[in-house]
Amino acid sequence: MRYALLAPVPCVHLPSALSICATHGKVAFATKLSTWFANEDEIKLRPEEGWPVLIYASRPEIGDPDVNKGLFDPARAGFAAIYAGWTQANDQGKHPHPEIRPTSTDTDTEVFGFWEVSNLHRLENPVRLLDLRIGKRRPAKGFVPRRAWVVQAPI
16 A cells, blocks of 8 residues: 545546646646644555655536546546645636636636646556545545545555
8 A cells, every 4th residue: 555645536537638638747736734634643644756646536417427426436436636835826716827727617716726747547457445544444434535635545
């Protein structure tokens, strides 16, 4: 088991995120949270450049249901990447380099900042959320990540 970042990304953003990452070498995902990690234990562990990232395709109700059906798995992280860093939003709540944002985010509202990844790809064998550890415990059955977590993962 090694440390990784587990983060939800709405299904609607994943197709263009894959394309942007392939074209530009990285893609930036937004968060509105000023405290990206809320748990005191996680404050001690912040993802570092080069960490593995597991992406949970979330919010299947937004966007094209046919596309999302192929992306959403309620019990698994189906995408992976490498953590490439953090960028603070500009004064308008936007990324200073909009070309690395998924095109599906063009109408997004202001955000706090952006976590960036490289090597975004779909996993041939998605990682079961129940196989992760958050702190010393496995997540409860039915766990749905609604924010980023530092996890231990079998990757």
